[in-house]
Amino acid sequence: MKGRETMKAVTWQGKRDIRVEDVPDPKIQEPTDAVIRITSTGLCGSDLHLYEVLTPFMTPGDIVGHEPMGIVEEVGAEVPDLKPGDRVVVPFQIACGRCFMCAAGLQTQCETTQVTSEGMGAALFGYTRLYGAVPGAQAEYLRVPQAHYGPIKVPHGPADDRFVYLSDVLPTAWQAVAYADVPRGGTVAVLGLGPIGDMACRVALARGAERVFGVDLVPERLARARRDGVHTFDLRGFDHEKELVAAIRDETDGRGPDAVIDAVGTEAHGSAAARLVQQAAAVMPRTLSGPLAERFTVDRLAAFHLAIDLVRRGGTISLSGVYGGSADPLPMLTMFDKQLQIRMGQANVRRWTDEILPYLTDADPLGVDEFATHHVPLADAPHAYEMFQRKQDGAIKVLMTP
Numbered sequence: 001m002k003g004r005e006t007m008k009a010v011t012w013q014g015k016r017d018i019r020v021e022d023v024p025d026p027k028i029q030e031p032t033d034a035v036i037r038i039t040s041t042g043l044c045g046s047d048l049h050l051y052e053v054l055t056p057f058m059t060p061g062d063i064v065g066h067e068p069m070g071i072v073e074e075v076g077a078e079v080p081d082l083k084p085g086d087r088v089v090v091p092f093q094i095a096c097g098r099c100f101m102c103a104a105g106l107q108t109q110c111e112t113t114q115v116t117s118e119g120m121g122a123a124l125f126g127y128t129r130l131y132g133a134v135p136g137a138q139a140e141y142l143r144v145p146q147a148h149y150g151p152i153k154v155p156h157g158p159a160d161d162r163f164v165y166l167s168d169v170l171p172t173a174w175q176a177v178a179y180a181d182v183p184r185g186g187t188v189a190v191l192g193l194g195p196i197g198d199m200a201c202r203v204a205l206a207r208g209a210e211r212v213f214g215v216d217l218v219p220e221r222l223a224r225a226r227r228d229g230v231h232t233f234d235l236r237g238f239d240h241e242k243e244l245v246a247a248i249r250d251e252t253d254g255r256g257p258d259a260v261i262d263a264v265g266t267e268a269h270g271s272a273a274a275r276l277v278q279q280a281a282a283v284m285p286r287t288l289s290g291p292l293a294e295r296f297t298v299d300r301l302a303a304f305h306l307a308i309d310l311v312r313r314g315g316t317i318s319l320s321g322v323y324g325g326s327a328d329p330l331p332m333l334t335m336f337d338k339q340l341q342i343r344m345g346q347a348n349v350r351r352w353t354d355e356i357l358p359y360l361t362d363a364d365p366l367g368v369d370e371f372a373t374h375h376v377p378l379a380d381a382p383h384a385y386e387m388f389q390r391k392q393d394g395a396i397k398v399l400m401t402p
């Protein structure tokens with residue numbers, strides 16, 4: 001700590017305007033805080049929503065990022081289990097571990113950190129004023145509130161890649177699969193093969209799904225999933241979603257998969273036929289101001305509609321992709337008629353991490369050691385955001401090093 005006054009951090013300055021700036025160092029403010037020196041920090045599909053769609057809820061200068069790991073620098077008086085020098089991964093949500101919701105394994109709903117002024121759930125690092133405007137983790141240092149509960153201690157030795165995904169990608173994929181309720185020997189389709197969808201495929205296979213179907217429209221993402229044993233479908237090869245649905249039904253005795261995981265979310269791309277409708281909807285959140293956008297936003301629902309159509313009758317839809325609209329028209333007739341089960345939400349990180357840790361070994365059954373396609377210095381964040389959003393240069397998962 002000695003001698004530090006300012007640090008480098010990735011800040012949001014406006015729509016598609018991300019800059020690395022010098023900001024004041026974080027300090028311990030509460031006895032339950034810790035400050036960590038970040039050694040690796042992920043770039044997430046959720047950050048891309050901040051880049052454009054969630055602009056109304058950002059303030060210039062906000063520090064972004066929520067997928068950090070690093071070394072404990074300093075702890076408050078009420079953080080008995082951590083000490084300087086410990087190696088930790090920090091969950092993207094801030095939870096107390098003591099309230100009714102945390103006890104129920106719903107850490108995303110933590111009643112201690114809920115952002116009640118905005119009517120939202122647990123506070124998140126670096127994720128708009130809706131989630132508490134907490135300074136984020138794409139920075140050299142991070143103040144971690146509720147540090148008596150959140151940080152996951154991991155051993156020294158292996159590279160950061162082994163553990164860093166415990167902050168978000170792994171528990172999100174894990175929860176997606178758990179919520180999907182795939183029966184043993186059953187089938188699941190994963191829509192979207194970005195980091196979340198890709199990892200959800202791996203988890204589903206590792207946890208006994210008989211067949212996993214993967215859908216995306218980016219060639220290298222499809223190719224990577226195929227290498228893992230996923231039966232992939234390229235959305236671009238179909239004139240209409242109906243044809244894709246028919247192709248996957250053909251593989252499942254005409255019924256459709258037992259479960260569908262939507263790992264796309266609000267910024268879905270559609271087939272040629274669906275594109276026009278989405279383009280119309282996509283304009284809306286951008287032209288409305290904050291309070292109005294909050295009440296009337298419309299998602300691009302292409303992936304969710306595809307999930308409803310695709311899943312077999314009585315099947316489960318598990319939504320990991322983030323949706324934020326409040327005026328979305330949905331095919332309720334079909335949803336009801338098909339007796340669909342829909343489960344969704346941000347991942348409750350600490351609920352799953354003890355189950356996941358045994359998979360993070362030298363044998364590396366989930367392939368975390370080679371999961372990142374890019375390691376870049378934090379100073380290159382603006383380029384990394386652009387590259388990841390445009391899916392250039394084979395970027396699937398980007399880790400930044402302060």
Ligand SMILES: NC(=O)c1ccc[n+]([C@@H]2O[C@H](COP(=O)([O-])OP(=O)(O)OC[C@H]3O[C@@H](n4cnc5c(N)ncnc54)[C@H](O)[C@@H]3O)[C@@H](O)[C@H]2O)c1
Nearest residue numbers: 045046172192194195196216264265268269321322346347
């Ligand atoms: N629930 C959680 O806790 C949680 C945590 C992390 C991320 N997320 C969300 O999960 C989603 C995926 O995150 P990511 O990091 O993998 O992001 P990403 O943007 O890299 O992945 C999305 C993928 O979906 C593909 N896609 C777009 N439209 C499609 C369509 N109609 N059908 C099939 N695929 C389509 C894209 O080509 C891309 O590969 C995002 O919405 C993100 O916000 C949720």
Ligand SMILES: [Zn+2]
Nearest residue numbers: 044046067168
């Ligand atoms: Zn994330």
Ligand SMILES: [Zn+2]
Nearest residue numbers: 096099102110
């Ligand atoms: Zn709590």
